[in-house]
Amino acid sequence: MLRVEGLRKKFGQGSNNEKLALAEINLSLQEGEFVTIIGGNGAGKSTLLNCISGVYEIDEGKITLDTVDITFDPEYKRSKYIGRVFQDPLRGTAYDMTIEENLAIALAKGKPLGLMPGVTKKETTLFKERLELLDLGLENRIKQKVGLLSGGQRQALTLLMATIVKPKLLLLDEHTAALDPTIARKVLHLTRKIVAEEKLCTLMITHNMKASLEFGTRTIMMHEGKIMMDLQGQERSNMTVDRLIEQFEKRSGAELDNDRMLLS
Amino acid sequence: MTFMVLQGSLELGIIYAIMALGVFISFRTLNMPDLSVDGSFVLGAAFSAVMSSSGHPFLALGIAFLAGCGAGSITALLHTKLKIQPLLAGILTMLALYSLNLKVMGGRANIPLMNKTTVFSILEKTALGDNSKLIFPLAVLLLMLLLLYLFLKTRLGFVLRATGDNDHMVRALGVNTDSVILIGLALSNGLVALSGALIAQSQSFVDVGMGIGMVVIGLASVIIGEVVFGVKTLLRRLIAVILGSVLYRLIIAFALEIGMPPTDLKLVSAVIVAIAMAMPIIKKRLSAVKRRFMVRRHERSK
Numbered sequence: 156m157l158r159v160e161g162l163r164k165k166f167g168q169g170s171n172n173e174k175l176a177l178a179e180i181n182l183s184l185q186e187g188e189f190v191t192i193i194g195g196n197g198a199g200k201s202t203l204l205n206c207i208s209g210v211y212e213i214d215e216g217k218i219t220l221d222t223v224d225i226t227f228d229p230e231y232k233r234s235k236y237i238g239r240v241f242q243d244p245l246r247g248t249a250y251d252m253t254i255e256e257n258l259a260i261a262l263a264k265g266k267p268l269g270l271m272p273g274v275t276k277k278e279t280t281l282f283k284e285r286l287e288l289l290d291l292g293l294e295n296r297i298k299q300k301v302g303l304l305s306g307g308q309r310q311a312l313t314l315l316m317a318t319i320v321k322p323k324l325l326l327l328d329e330h331t332a333a334l335d336p337t338i339a340r341k342v343l344h345l346t347r348k349i350v351a352e353e354k355l356c357t358l359m360i361t362h363n364m365k366a367s368l369e370f371g372t373r374t375i376m377m378h379e380g381k382i383m384m385d386l387q388g389q390e391r392s393n394m395t396v397d398r399l400i401e402q403f404e405k406r407s408g409a410e411l412d413n414d415r416m417l418l419s
Numbered sequence: 420m421t422f423m424v425l426q427g428s429l430e431l432g433i434i435y436a437i438m439a440l441g442v443f444i445s446f447r448t449l450n451m452p453d454l455s456v457d458g459s460f461v462l463g464a465a466f467s468a469v470m471s472s473s474g475h476p477f478l479a480l481g482i483a484f485l486a487g488c489g490a491g492s493i494t495a496l497l498h499t500k501l502k503i504q505p506l507l508a509g510i511l512t513m514l515a516l517y518s519l520n521l522k523v524m525g526g527r528a529n530i531p532l533m534n535k536t537t538v539f540s541i542l543e544k545t546a547l548g549d550n551s552k553l554i555f556p557l558a559v560l561l562l563m564l565l566l567l568y569l570f571l572k573t574r575l576g577f578v579l580r581a582t583g584d585n586d587h588m589v590r591a592l593g594v595n596t597d598s599v600i601l602i603g604l605a606l607s608n609g610l611v612a613l614s615g616a617l618i619a620q621s622q623s624f625v626d627v628g629m630g631i632g633m634v635v636i637g638l639a640s641v642i643i644g645e646v647v648f649g650v651k652t653l654l655r656r657l658i659a660v661i662l663g664s665v666l667y668r669l670i671i672a673f674a675l676e677i678g679m680p681p682t683d684l685k686l687v688s689a690v691i692v693a694i695a696m697a698m699p700i701i702k703k704r705l706s707a708v709k710r711r712f713m714v715r716r717h718e719r720s721k
Binding site: 208229230231232234235239241245246247248249250251252256257259260261263264265266268269270271272273274316317 | 570572573574575576577578580581584585587588589590591592593594595596
């Protein structure tokens, strides 16, 4: 489904701060695979997602999605096939527009933009049905502005928006990191439910090691722009958080530097 | 204030409200400070004057609108394709338009339209009579208000509003924000130019410098409208812009009435906008001072 070959990305080329953010990433995802990504600060997790989604242009390599080469497509074109949820709850929604209006824009993904009504009665019914599944009571607040929602509600809404038109790939960049633990948990379960129901090919960055093993079907650990560990199947189901940390330190020769990651 | 003054303010307020709606699109909907307004207003007026002189006053309004759209597109392209900051992109267009406007006006710095056919000289002969200067612009304004409101409720309109709110989200949902900004600024400047075209025919006079500070007047109208009439719903916001424009004219008329020289008006406009924009900060400071005062008094009374 997704194939990343020989991906390299440097920041600040030629300056003193030159940094190799991604060194030779090779990754391929099968249909319906749910991959969790963990790694320390500056490991290149977010950069990888941003390269796949087209926020950054890559220096070398090739990205194919569903046999189509998207390496040189601009961000907005790739977005037609890629759903995204960001870490910052403010980035996924338009705060000054209503829940219904936000969903309508999401539902129009890939359709021509024109002077047709922004939202129809039929669509409103669909939105209410989908919002009910979130179990946050948002279906009764469909005409309210998104600015009134809490961070967790917004992330749940963004998740719905990212998947309401079935994407070929779902990218989640620490989408629960800014939420309090209970809500984060809820959004994670919601993620699992949606991904399973729609059989979505998913890449999820998380700082929570426990969650990285608990959710998804495969776990990747990154360090200094490389994939250090790729856990699947039996090996993954036997893995524990302690052993994961141990393995990481052995293989990378470094201590895990992500405080948030260890604490959670 | 005499009835004459009130009526004059109302007439001007209505025509300038069309310009203010344009400014609303760029400043509020797209969240982009677009200064090309100063130039596109005169561009509309210039086309209007030239075409009225040659006997096509109604067609002139349509052409002016399209010319404004063109001007707005240039600003949008400078910003989106060449990555020039919005503020500077607007200034560049504004400057370029100054020369262009003089060209449209045939190298003259001003064109009087006395004894020329304008939409108003035609309409005066109909049943509207002397009221034509009030009723025709009002009809145009209401039509624009309706069209704009309906437009902002379409799928494209949704995306336009969302782009101003959060362009990341719009790109993440597969829309090219560059084209959205282009459409938005074209529409915005089209309305501004239409307003300029109406002013030209209403006042029977065009001057190449008549657009100076226009963006500030537009902004003043938008902000006064928001402060006085609220921002609850989209329709209310749009109507607030119109009422803000009329209110602004009344403030100016009042300033003239109490003997302020007309040359000071731009200063007054700038001060109004500065105060209106600083309102949230001023309120915050005042409440902080008040709280400190209350705490001290409380401590002293112990």
